[in-house]
Amino acid sequence: MTQAAERVRHAGLRDKIMSAEQAADFIQNGMTVAVSGFTGAGYPKAVPTAIAEKAKAAHGRGEAFAIGVVTGASTAPECDGVLAAANCVSFRSPFQSDPTLRNGINAGNTAYQDMHLSHVEQQMRQGFYGAFDVAVIEAVAITEEGKIIPAMGIGHMNEAVKAAKKVIIEVNTAQNAQLEGMHDIVHDIGVPPYRQPIPLVGPFDRIGAPYMECDLDKIVAIVFTDSGDRNSKFADPDDNSKRIAAQIIDFFNHEVKAGRLPKNLLPLQSGVGNVANAVLAGLLDAPFDDLTGYTEVLQDGMLDLIIAGKMKSASATALSFSPDALQRFNDNIEFLRDKIVLRPMEYTNSPEVIRRLGVIGMNAMIEADIYGNVNSTHVMGTKMMNGIGGSGDFTRNAFFSFFVSPSVAKDGAISCIVPMVSHHDHTEHDVMFIVTEQGMADLRGKAPRQRAKLIIENCAHPDYRDQLRDYFDRAEKAEKVGLHTPHLLAEALSWHQRFVETGDMRVK
């Protein structure tokens, strides 16, 4: 059987096979395009470059060429990167992490809307983004009936093919054909007032089909590709990460002993990044078995828990592995088949499901302030990093929500505990635990001034504690309006200002 016949089993659709350049002809200046991809998995590998080339040619002729791009989450250099380098992304939403795109956003070239990931699919369906002209998605294969088998990431793909007028499918032969059967996709969740409960009551419950449905008449192009996902390496957990992980695991032990947490904990969510991954690595040696995962992106740490027999099952919308972990995944795919399920992101990030299951959320942060507000997105209040992703979906609805970060960055020039965060992504109402390598602050049941003392004494780096105590003391003493949340308004953001001006938050 030919590659085309194997991967595009629907005979009629084989007529749509064409080059990426031909497929890119369906994308015109001014269009809004839904592009698959979630944390470096499941994104198209060829068509974006063809679009970028088309844009550069148009720009070379002095013609305008720019498109709006709505993805599941972050993609990779050959998707967000090439489009941003061609300066053809007028609008982008939601999460992103490509350096070139980020530069474009922070140079003011790309209008970027930073959304909670659970909102994306429903707002597409409800028309809040306007019309979608084209969807470009990655698949492993297309079935005899023309149903689509996604690859390592689903993200918003299920809604993208419904919302878009035309669909371009990249069939990626480098993706393991054995992924077939690992997805769980409900065709349509509906719009209010015609929605029903999501019947997920356990993290591994299957409530849909392993295939994604798409109106075949919409499929205008099928492009073959054969290159892998982004597969960035993780750093090995460093001492700070290990200290953070140890505190969270100690807390779990304490809660299990007190009877407030089941022995196998509750479903775990872990955000992207090395620190969150380190917590999962720490669980390899912790006295908890039969763990479960309910997360948006499943990375090395969770994979290793499953392979080691510590975690019995996990649900995610994307698999984002280092090259080594990808090898382990492919080597063990038959063992993993009944332990990992991939869902559309409106299910993995659903407030309904997260709250019902009692997910334990663990997410990285840029900084927290003394009152427990968290900044996940902006450097010095003005520069967008990657976006909020699903951290708000999980934090607001989690049973326990942890925000983790080393207490300082840039060799101590930046304190991750500040008087007031320079951007608010998670408010004092949402944040339960702040953990740095210095210690943990349990903010539950605490008023702002109580939180301030805990966060300063437990979480701040010793180099910054006096400076924070001084701010807090003076704010309390100077307060004329109200002592509930004492602040020196003229100084609240001065630490960031000082860093911008001098390169250091420390008062010399």
Added chain:
Amino acid sequence: MTQAAERVRHAGLRDKIMSAEQAADFIQNGMTVAVSGFTGAGYPKAVPTAIAEKAKAAHGRGEAFAIGVVTGASTAPECDGVLAAANCVSFRSPFQSDPTLRNGINAGNTAYQDMHLSHVEQQMRQGFYGAFDVAVIEAVAITEEGKIIPAMGIGHMNEAVKAAKKVIIEVNTAQNAQLEGMHDIVHDIGVPPYRQPIPLVGPFDRIGAPYMECDLDKIVAIVFTDSGDRNSKFADPDDNSKRIAAQIIDFFNHEVKAGRLPKNLLPLQSGVGNVANAVLAGLLDAPFDDLTGYTEVLQDGMLDLIIAGKMKSASATALSFSPDALQRFNDNIEFLRDKIVLRPMEYTNSPEVIRRLGVIGMNAMIEADIYGNVNSTHVMGTKMMNGIGGSGDFTRNAFFSFFVSPSVAKDGAISCIVPMVSHHDHTEHDVMFIVTEQGMADLRGKAPRQRAKLIIENCAHPDYRDQLRDYFDRAEKAEKVGLHTPHLLAEALSWHQRFVETGDMRVK
């Protein structure tokens, strides 16, 4: 039949009838007490005063006496007010609005934790507040089986009687006995990982029983009272409120015509206050029928929509009326019986249900900033007003979410549109529409700088537009770090600082 026999139908429980002073003897220094009440409805009227007297006597003897108080939401002078005046509230959560209590919070006498209302019951059940010693709740009556019929507000009462070791019930004979049957209470929603979907698919669905269950052995006291709820008057909608309402109704018209909203809209939520109430008043004359309500507190505006036949049914956790509206409610209670349902607040404020139903959220705010962040709780960043209430539960999960405010306060000395809000309760990720009497900003699908232009030009008061344009322009030009969210860090909170120092946000 005696009053006691009519209202306490369980013969055995009549032995527990005693005075408020006797009941207050169950409350000791250092206890945590769950007190019923939600927006001036359903709070105990007699026992709090007895506790306050006990505290004052103890303080007079030089003894410590303070308790932690966790309510459903705000109560009234004879509950929060008397306790705060006796300076015996060491901890308080969640929403409050009593001036004496607010002063205590802002003087630093009461540690106040401002919670999302949907979190309160589940965190009580999960032990996050620690143990509850006593619950003090208001009821209309107790049935033959000892089941409790709540009065005009349920709030967190269903969890309070389960979480507390002892229960004191105030049976209020001033409350209409015909309220029996209007409540819908699920005995136990469970804790993760044993939770099931909440089977509400329409705002008026009944999924529980009209009575609240309580372990009879826990009931230590029954106190009779006969005074009404807070019943504050509403101001008649002023011109600003009417202008705000008209814009929202215009938008509804537009969306219905475009086919993006059903003809009977979607279930309406309206926060407390005059402006939100004015929107509902505006719907009396709007071309929408068969409206529904899914809200936390049902006030005059929604009642009048139901009585006028414009709204077919509404769900709430409390009925908070002006004296006139209370009369209309009581006069029409048989007509209203199959149109109003009262539920525990973890159902009315459930993210699961709000998102499924596609509730339209309309909430007042203190201020918004040019990037779409909203402050609902703090005056000048430091003084707590009433708390976040359910505004976060609704805003985050609503189909449409509106924040409304007149564009200026204090005769123009305060702009409700500022460069940066002085406290963040709803972030840029959550806020869809900002509406003032000047106009509306539709922030959907917009990046921060696009939002800034819309909010300044559409929503700010003309007296402040130049000042806002100037801030935004200079922030864009001065930006060295990132142009995604331009700010002048040293000036971002200067408008509030200026108001504190000079009494006016305007630059003279």
